Amino acid sequence: MTTTSTDDVMLLRDRGLRVTGARLAVLRALDGHQHSTADDVVRSVRDDLGSVSVQAVYDCLRALSAAGLLRRMEPAGHPARYERRVGDNHHHVVCRACGVVADVDCTVGAAPCLVPNDSHGFVVDLAEVTFWGLCPACAAEPAPAAEPSSNTP
Amino acid sequence: MTTTSTDDVMLLRDRGLRVTGARLAVLRALDGHQHSTADDVVRSVRDDLGSVSVQAVYDCLRALSAAGLLRRMEPAGHPARYERRVGDNHHHVVCRACGVVADVDCTVGAAPCLVPNDSHGFVVDLAEVTFWGLCPACAAEPAPAAEPSSNTP
DNA sequence: GCGTTTTCTGGAATGATTCCAGTAAACAGG
């Protein structure tokens, strides 16, 4: 089992959340792997604690996201992904081919698009920017079947 | 049945797509209702043609989106929505409470965030901006019915 | 410790979307 960060315990207490093994393990899992899916987290936590129910993980992810300790992002057509980097204005690049996600710091200063011109009377509280494209690996390979042909055309 | 636009027929031909009743009806359905879900479209097309299979509609939506005649957007936690407004750089506001979607023209000129600072070697081809908040109706009402009024610690 | 409250377990359910095999319709060519 991985080292338990005392900070995480305090972080949970601060938000009025109970400190449970599952929650600490979920936080630990996301320390290691950025942008993990719920399924990834389930596997990590099982490696860590031995066993957890899928629902416990979903519960944790929901509670931690609601408390602002995690950020949840859901690229169209892909399962949701979770990350510990919260509270800053950063965005994401998603690979159309393999679904991999990476962080992107905002181009235009702090929160450029947060005040849209015409928001139709909506009370806007968040601007979410997602870039779509191909990750370096997928951009290099012609076929997605992962065939390392060592030719440079 | 609604008026068949000759333009739609030409639009389909231009992209090398077969002209079918279902496809025309889907295009017509989206003329009337912006940001419709697949389910909305099924209902519209059934009102229009009498009957369609759900899969026919999904097929049409996919073919038309792939051909660039429709744009598909998928707000996290909500079913996908389709619109005919394509080819321009416009974004969306989504209501957290009722899921309603509205168009937003880009604040910063044409395509502000399309060239992120550090894209980790990704070949980016699209920047998608989604604003989250409350629509005028939901912002006015305190609690619709049984909604998560969440925080009272 | 003890009781109350919240969380975890396991199983079943949901909702959007896709897969599949067969039938029907669309277009090209004669």
Place this chain on the structure above:
DNA sequence: CCTGTTTACTGGAATCATTCCAGAAAACGC
């Protein structure tokens, strides 16, 4: 106009991420 090939549509079943449910187990306040 008729025919063949290609592509789309039908209906039903399947999939996948996520949620709902009821009971058992753990967490925290006293």
